[in-house]
Amino acid sequence: MPIELRLADQQPLExxxxxxxxxxxxxxxxxxxxxxxxxxVTMDAVAHEAGVGKGTVFRRFESREGLMAAVLNRSxxxxxxxxxxxxxxxxxxxxxxxxxxxxxxxRLRLNLTHGALINAAGHAGARSYAAVSFSAMHVRYLLTxxxxxxxxxxxxTALMAPLEVVILEQQVRTEQMDIERIQAGWxxxxxxxxxx
Amino acid sequence: MPIELRLADQQPLExxxxxxxxxxxxxxxxxxxxxxxxxxVTMDAVAHEAGVGKGTVFRRFESREGLMAAVLNRSxxxxxxxxxxxxxxxxxxxxxxxxxxxxxxxRLRLNLTHGALINAAGHAGARSYAAVSFSAMHVRYLLTxxxxxxxxxxxxTALMAPLEVVILEQQVRTEQMDIERIQAGWxxxxxxxxxx
DNA sequence: AGGCCAAACGGACCGCGGTCCGCTTCTATT
DNA sequence: AATAGAAGCGGACCGCGGTCCGTTTGGCCT
Numbered sequence: 001m002p003i004e005l006r007l008a009d010q011q012p013l014e015x016x017x018x019x020x021x022x023x024x025x026x027x028x029x030x031x032x033x034x035x036x037x038x039x040x041v042t043m044d045a046v047a048h049e050a051g052v053g054k055g056t057v058f059r060r061f062e063s064r065e066g067l068m069a070a071v072l073n074r075s076x077x078x079x080x081x082x083x084x085x086x087x088x089x090x091x092x093x094x095x096x097x098x099x100x101x102x103x104x105x106x107r108l109r110l111n112l113t114h115g116a117l118i119n120a121a122g123h124a125g126a127r128s129y130a131a132v133s134f135s136a137m138h139v140r141y142l143l144t145x146x147x148x149x150x151x152x153x154x155x156x157t158a159l160m161a162p163l164e165v166v167i168l169e170q171q172v173r174t175e176q177m178d179i180e181r182i183q184a185g186w187x188x189x190x191x192x193x194x195x196x
Numbered sequence: 197m198p199i200e201l202r203l204a205d206q207q208p209l210e211x212x213x214x215x216x217x218x219x220x221x222x223x224x225x226x227x228x229x230x231x232x233x234x235x236x237v238t239m240d241a242v243a244h245e246a247g248v249g250k251g252t253v254f255r256r257f258e259s260r261e262g263l264m265a266a267v268l269n270r271s272x273x274x275x276x277x278x279x280x281x282x283x284x285x286x287x288x289x290x291x292x293x294x295x296x297x298x299x300x301x302x303r304l305r306l307n308l309t310h311g312a313l314i315n316a317a318g319h320a321g322a323r324s325y326a327a328v329s330f331s332a333m334h335v336r337y338l339l340t341x342x343x344x345x346x347x348x349x350x351x352x353t354a355l356m357a358p359l360e361v362v363i364l365e366q367q368v369r370t371e372q373m374d375i376e377r378i379q380a381g382w383x384x385x386x387x388x389x390x391x392x
Numbered sequence: 393a394g395g396c397c398a399a400a401c402g403g404a405c406c407g408c409g410g411t412c413c414g415c416t417t418c419t420a421t422t
Numbered sequence: 423a424a425t426a427g428a429a430g431c432g433g434a435c436c437g438c439g440g441t442c443c444g445t446t447t448g449g450c451c452t
Contacts, residue, residue: 015417015418015419015428015429015430016418016419017417017418017429017430017431018418018429018430018431021430021431042407042408042409043408043409043410044407044408044409047432047433052431052432053431053432053433054409054410054432054433055410055411055412055413055430055431055432055433056430056431056432058409058410058411059430059431063409063410064408064409064410129370132366150384151377151380151381151384153371153373154373154377154378154381154382154384154385155381155384155385157358157363157367157381158354158357158358158381158382158385161354161357161358161360161363162353162354162357164357164360164362164363166360166362167353167357167360170328171353174325175349177349177350181347181350182350184347185347185350185351185353185354186350186354188346188347188350188351189350189351189354189389192388192389192391192392193385193388193389195388195391195392196388196391209449211398211399211400211447211448211449212448212449213399213400213401213447213448214399214400214401214448217400217401238437238438238439239438239439239440240437240438240439243402243403248401248402249401249402249403250402250403250439250440251400251401251402251403251440251441251442251443252400252401252402254439254440254441255400255401259439259440260438260439260440
C-alpha cells in the first residue's frame with residue numbers, strides 16, 4: 001500500500017521528462033524574447049524552438065500569460081531577494097524611509113525596463129498576484145516601521161499605484177516626462193504621505 | 197474647380213451610408229454588450245447584428261479596442277460634462293477641495309461599473325488618451341485652485357493612479373476590500389497630498 | 393438623366409491563442 | 423525483466439481579431 005512518503009512536498013511529483021521540457025521551454029522563451037521582442041514571440045515558435053509540441057507548452061503554463069509570468073518570475077524573485085536581504089539602501093541596514101525611497105526608485109526602473117514582459121504576463125493566476133503582493137507587503141512593513149498612522153494597506157497601494165506600468169508608460173511615452181522628474185515626484189509623494 | 201468650401205470641417209466628409217453604418221454598429225455593439233458581457237462580444241457578431249460585413253466594422257473603428265472605445269466614449273462624454281458644468285459638488289459652485297473629493301468618488305464608482313468596457317477599450321489611439329487627459333487636466337486645475345504647491349501634473353497622476361481599473365479590481369476582487377473603505381482611503385490620500 | 397470615380401462594402405482568407413484526443417513514455421510494483 | 427496505467431506528449435482543429443481585394447454605391451459635375 002503506497003503511503004506517498006514525500007514529506008510536505010505538496011505537488012504530486014513531476015515526471016523527469018516534464019521537468020526537462022519545462023526548463024527547455026523557459027529557456028526557449030527567454031531566447032526568443034531576447035531575439036525578437038516580447039510581442040513578437042508566438043506560442044508555436046516557443047514550442048518549435050524548444051523542440052516540443054504546442055500542447056506541451058499549454059499543459060505546462062496554461063496560457064501565454066502564464067508562460068510570460070514564469071519567465072518574468074526569475075528576475076522578479078532575484079529582485080525580491082535583494083529587497084529583503086540585499087545590501088542597503090534597498091536591503092536592511094538603512095533607515096526605513098531611506099529603504100522605502102530606494103524601493104520605489106528600483107521598482108520604477110524595473111517596471112520601465114520589464115514593462116513589455118509585465119504586460120504580457122498580465123494577471124495570470126497566483127504568480128502575478130504574488131508579485132503584487134510582495135511589493136504591497138514590503139511597503140506596508142516599511143510604512144509601519146516609519147511610524148505612519150492610518151490605513152496602511154491602502155496607503156501602500158496609493159504609493160505603489162503611480163509606479164504601475166500603465167501609468168509610467170503614459171508619462172514617459174505620451175507625455176514625454178523624463179525619469180528623474182517622475183522619480184522626484186514619487187519622492188515628494190512619499191514625503192507628503194508619510195508627513196500625514 | 198472644386199474648392200472644398202467646407203469651413204473648418206477638418207474631416208474629409210463622411211458618406212451617408214458610412215454614417216448610417218457607424219450608428220448601426222455602435223447601437224449593435226451596445227445591444228450585444230447589454231445582452232452578453234463585454235468579453236462575450238465578437239466582431240463578427242457585431243457585424244452580423246448591424247447587418248454589415250466584417251470589413252466595415254474594422255474600417256470604421258480600426259480594431260476591437262477602437263470599437264469599445266467608441267462605445268465607452270458616449271457615457272464618458274456625458275460624465276465629463278457633469279464634471280465641468282453639472283451641479284455641485286461635482287460641478288462648479290462648490291469649494292475646489294469638495295469638488296476634488298466628489299470627482300474621486302464619482303470616478304471610482306465609474307471605473308468599477310465600466311471596468312470591463314474600459315479594459316476592452318484599452319489604449320486605443322487618441323480616444324483613450326483624451327479620457328485620461330481630461331481627468332488629469334481637471335484634477336490639475338482643482339489642485340491649483342486649492343493652492344497646492346509642487347509638481348502639479350505629477351501630483352495629479354499620483355491621485356488618479358489608485359483609481360485605475362487594475363488597482364481597484366485587485367482591491368475589490370482579490371483583497372475583498374469594500375468600496376467605502378477604498379473611498380475613505382482615497383480621501384485620506386488627498387488630504388495628505390494637499391496638506392503638503 | 394447619365395456617367396465618372398473615390399469611397400465604402402463584404403466576405404474569403406490568414407495567423408495566433410487555445411483545446412482535444414489518440415498515441416507514447418515514464419515509473420512504480422511484482 | 424515484465425507489466426500496467428497514469429502522466430505526458432503532439433499536432434490537427436477551432437474561434438476570433440485583423441487584412442485584402444474585387445465589387446458596389448453614393449456624390450458631384452456636365
